[in-house]
Amino acid sequence: xxxxxxxxxxxxxxxxxxxxxxxxxxxxxxxxxxxxxxxxxxxxxxxxxxxxxxxxxxxxxxxxxxxxxxxxxxxxxxxxxxxxxxxxxxxxxxxxxxxxxxxxxxxxxxxxxxxxxxxxxxxxxxxxxxxxxxxxxxxxxxxxxxxxxxxxxxxxxxxxxxxxxxxxxxxxxxxxxxxxxxxxxxxxxxxxxxxxxxxxxxxxxxxxxxxxxxxxxxxxxxxxxxxxxxxxxxxxxxxxxxxxxxxxxxxxxxxxxxxxxxxxxxxxxxxxxxxxxxxxxxxxxxxxxxxxxxxxxxxxxxxxxxxxxxxxxxxxxxxxxxxxxxxxxxxxxxxxxxxxxxxxxxxxxxxxxxxxxxxxxxxxxxxxxxxxxxxxxxxxxxxxxxxxxxxxxxxxxxxxxxxxxxxxxxxxxxxxxxxxxxxxxxxxxxxxxxxxxxxxxxxxxxxxxxxxxxxxxxxxxxxxxxxxxxxxxxxxxxxxxxxxxxxxxxxxxxxxxxxxxxxxxxxxxxxxxxxxxxxxxxxxxxxxxxxxxxxxxxxxxxxxxxxxxxxxxxxxxxxxxxxxxxxxxxxxxxxx
Numbered sequence: 078x079x080x081x082x083x084x085x086x087x088x089x090x091x092x093x094x095x096x097x098x099x100x101x102x103x104x105x106x107x108x109x110x111x112x113x114x115x116x117x118x119x120x121x122x123x124x125x126x127x128x129x130x131x132x133x134x135x136x137x138x139x140x141x142x143x144x145x146x147x148x149x150x151x152x153x154x155x156x157x158x159x160x161x162x163x164x165x166x167x168x169x170x171x172x173x174x175x176x177x178x179x180x181x182x183x184x185x186x187x188x189x190x191x192x193x194x195x196x197x198x199x200x201x202x203x204x205x206x207x208x209x210x211x212x213x214x215x216x217x218x219x220x221x222x223x224x225x226x227x228x229x230x231x232x233x234x235x236x237x238x239x240x241x242x243x244x245x246x247x248x249x250x251x252x253x254x255x256x257x258x259x260x261x262x263x264x265x266x267x268x269x270x271x272x273x274x275x276x277x278x279x280x281x282x283x284x285x286x287x288x289x290x291x292x293x294x295x296x297x298x299x300x301x302x303x304x305x306x307x308x309x310x311x312x313x314x315x316x317x318x319x320x321x322x323x324x325x326x327x328x329x330x331x332x333x334x335x336x337x338x339x340x341x342x343x344x345x346x347x348x349x350x351x352x353x354x355x356x357x358x359x360x361x362x363x364x365x366x367x368x369x370x371x372x373x374x375x376x377x378x379x380x381x382x383x384x385x386x387x388x389x390x391x392x393x394x395x396x397x398x399x400x401x402x403x404x405x406x407x408x409x410x411x412x413x414x415x416x417x418x419x420x421x422x423x424x425x426x427x428x429x430x431x432x433x434x435x436x437x438x439x440x441x442x443x444x445x446x447x448x449x450x451x452x453x454x455x456x457x458x459x460x461x462x463x464x465x466x467x468x469x470x471x472x473x474x475x476x477x478x479x480x481x482x483x484x485x486x487x488x489x490x491x492x493x494x495x496x497x498x499x500x501x502x503x504x505x506x507x508x509x510x511x512x513x514x515x516x517x518x519x520x521x522x523x524x525x526x527x528x529x530x531x532x533x534x535x536x537x538x539x540x541x542x543x544x545x546x547x548x549x550x551x552x553x554x555x556x557x558x559x560x561x562x563x564x565x566x567x568x569x570x571x572x573x574x575x576x577x578x579x580x581x582x583x584x585x586x587x588x589x590x591x592x593x594x595x596x597x598x599x600x601x602x603x604x605x606x607x608x609x610x611x612x613x614x615x616x617x618x619x620x621x622x623x624x625x626x627x628x629x630x631x632x633x634x635x636x637x638x639x640x641x642x643x644x645x646x647x648x649x650x651x652x653x
Contacts, residue, residue, distance in 0.1 A: 141271030142233055143255050144301035146248060146262075148310045149345075149526055153239055155248055155262075155355075157255070160235035161214040161228045163205040168198045170225035179220045180205060183213065207253055208235040232298070236262075238355040244313055246368040247347055247471065247524065250355040259358075259366050261304065261525070264472045268528065271301030300531040307343035307526045312336055315644040316346040319637050320619070324350045327624035327633055333369045333503045334637065335618040336645060339511035339607070341541040342520030344469070345615070345645075371467075371474040374500040375601050375622070378587025379417075379437045379568075379630070381496030383513065383556055386434055388457035389449045390552045397555060400427040401444045409443070410487035416440050417586060434559040435567035437584060439495040446494025451482040454490060460547050461509045462519055463501055469522040477501040496587055507618040509547075510605045513560070514613035517553040519544045557581055561610050572635030573606055575643050577653020581613075582606020582638060584630035589623065599623050604634035608642040615645050 145156040163180075170176050173196045181187055184206055194203040208231050209217075217228060233255045238248060249260020257266030274296045316334045324332040336346035349369045353361035367373070389395035403425055406415050416439050433441035446454055458464065464479030478500035480489065492498045504522055512519050521542040528537045548556075560581035564573045568584045585603035588595045603620040607613035619634040619641070627633060646653075 141273055141298040142300045143236060143251070143271065144269045144303035144529075144531065146269075146304045146306065148306050148308050148313075149343075150309065151305075152310050154244065154306070154310070155236065155238050157234035157236050159211050160208040160231045161211065162207045162231055163209065163214075163217055163226065163228055165195055165203045165205055165226045167195050167200040167203055167225070169223075170195060171223065176222055176226060179222055180226070183216050183220065207231075210235065240310070241356070242352045242354045243310075243317055244308065244347075245352045245355050246349040246366065246370075247308075248355060249366075250358045259472070260368065261306075261471070264470055265304060265525070269301045269304070272299035274298035302536070303529040303531070303533075304525055305527040305529060305535075307338075307345065307523050308347070309345045309648075311648055312346040312641075312645055313348065315648075316641050317348040317350070317352070319640045319644075320348050320621075321350050323633065323637050324621060327621060327626065329621045329625070329633075330623035331369060332619075332621040333373075334620075334641065335370055335503060335507045336641065337507050337511055337522065337616045337618075339514035339520070339613055339616045342508070342511065342522045343526070343541075344522060344524040346641075347524065368471055368473070370503045371469060371471050372502070374475050374477050374502055375620070376497050376499065376587045376590065377501050377506055378496040378585040378601065378603065379439075379442075380506060380583050380585035380603055380605050381499065381501075382434055382437065382442050382494070383560070383583060384457055384461055384463070384509070385442050385446050385449070385454070385494045386430055386556060386559060387461070387513075387548050387552060388454045389430060389445050390555060391457060391548050392449050392453040394448055394450065394453070395430055395445060397429060397431060399448075400429055401433065401441055401448075402426070403428040403438075404440055407440045407443060407491075409491050412488055414440055414443050414491060431559050431562060434583070435562040437563075437568045442495040443491035446490050451485065451490050454494070455479075455482050457547075458499070460519075460545070461512070462544070462547075463499070463505055463509070467502075467504055467508055467522050469504055470525045474504070475502055477505055496585065503618055503620055506603075506605060507616060510607065510618070511616045512547045513553055513556045514607045514616050515553075516550040517546050517548045519547050557607075557610065557613075560606070564606070568631050569604065569606075569635055572631050573604065573639055575608070575639050575646075575653075578608055578643070578646055578651075579610035580606055580608045580639075580642060581610040582617075582635075584635060586628065586630045600628040602628055602630040602633035604630050604638045606638050606642065608646060609651075614649065614651075615642065617641050617645070 143157045145153050147153050177187060177192055177195055191203060191205065194200055214228055236251045236255060238245070247260055249262040250258055251262050252258050255270060257263040257269065262269065316336055320332045320334045332350045334348045335344065337344055347370050351365045353365040358366070406413050417437065428438065428441055430445060433445060458479050464477055466474045466476045489498055508520065508522055521544055523539055526539060527535045529535050560583055563569045563583055564580050569582055573580050573582050583605055587601045589599040589601055591599055601620055601622045602624055605618045607616045617638050619637045621633050624633050
């Protein structure tokens with residue numbers, strides 16, 4: 078009995094000792110683990126996280142949201158709107174046929190290659206649709222397509238041309254990845270697209286991003302800058318509508334029209350027909366993308382006689398009182414030059430420079446050119462900017478072709494004097510007539526007015542840029558007076574007069590060169606004018622190529638000028 082009691086007392090002493098020993102052991106282990114946890118999480122944590130992320134991560138480029146393009150009044154023409162893309166993981170699709178049926182109910186008939194890929198269980202990834210609007214993405218979510226079909230937000234959004242085909246040949250378009258492919262989108266791509274960033278994403282063993290995984294921004298993407306154009310959307314609409322109707326009416330090949338401010342060189346409207354819808358550019362032929370105002374060259378015909386007149390007056394060899402023999406034909410180096418059929422009839426034995434321009438006599442222009450001399454004529458061509466690009470902010474501009482005198486034949490000077498044998502662009506001709514309108518200054522044409530940051534703050538505004546003086550103010554006034562006579566008494570008298578306003582301008586009808594030869598029945602009809610005559614506010618250029626039936630500049634291009642000019646003055650608040 079006593080032994081039992083002693084044994085129990087000894088055990089009672091041993092149990093607390095063991096408990097204390099176990100407690101201290103656990104406390105030591107906890108302390109050790111706590112220290113290790115502190116070292117791993119706090120001291121070495123960032124380093125270990127970087128190492129782990131480097132083992133199962135992928136650094137990807139994050140594209141920036143593209144800047145917008147607006148007109149001179151702030152109306153947005155092009156912008157990038159939120160969008161998403163749809164993709165599928167074919168191996169995760171339980172019923173590919175049902176998935177295809179649901180997708181086609183949303184997107185219409187799918188491409189056969191996509192349908193085939195959706196049935197291929199070996200594939201991990203297939204694009205269904207890229208950059209769809211948010212509204213369409215919501216329909217995809219509502220279709221309950223399961224985990225095999227997913228939506229991905231597009232950081233860059235979807236580029237949308239807000240005005241359809243208006244101004245399309247100038248604005249251009251972008252590719253799927255928001256890279257500029259044509260027009261201003263191409264020319265200013267580096268500014269509009271911004272600066273891409275870099276992000277490190279946590280990935281699985283197959284390199285796929287883990288949902289809700291760790292994401293580390295290495296370099297944030299910088300949104301692109303925006304463009305404010307010199308274009309007035311209303312004038313652009315009026316210009317395109319007037320040009321489009323005449324091109325359709327005359328069954329012409331194409332047409333170009335430009336409205337410029339002669340004092341600043343700003344392009345207020347620039348239209349090309351045919352044009353296209355940048356939102357669906359792939360549906361149109363490449364020819365429709367061209368900005369023919371800066372890309373195409375042509376022989377200008379009688380509108381070039383104002384270059385001849387300027388050269389003659391500047392040389393001093395010809396004055397307004399100089400008289401030339403009035404005749405219908407002249408033979409030079411075995412070739413006979415005739416007056417065009419649409420020229421005004423000769424009423425006397427002689428005619429002045431002003432009358433030659435007013436009645437658009439080719440023979441008279443040839444005689445003026447010969448009297449002026451080759452070097453004086455060529456010098457004026459170059460001073461007027463022909464043979465060099467205007468440096469307008471548009472891609473693909475042609476400098477034109479202006480041969481130097483050492484390349485001329487005996488026939489070159491007389492024919493170039495009425496616009497044959499020389500090749501120019503519409504923008505170059507419009508710029509030259511701006512010099513006549515503003516007193517003799519050659520302005521650099523502008524279609525971009527300012528560059529803005531993502532907050533709409535102007536960071537650079539383009540000032541008017543005078544390149545040089547072409548001729549004196551006196552000669553400019555004399556040339557304007559000739560253009561006024563064309564409208565009041567000459568070839569433009571029936572088409573370019575606008576009740577309540579004073580206009581001035583010049584008709585042009587040039588035979589087109591096809592396959593290296595002048596083609597009978599193919600003409601470029603043009604009219605270049607200004608309004609109002611006393612102090613021109615607008616210079617308006619119109620050219621329509623290869624019209625069927627009537628083809629004279631006075632009949633085809635003159636009415637388009639009159640319509641645009643009248644609407645422009647009313648838009649400016651100048652009533653008749």
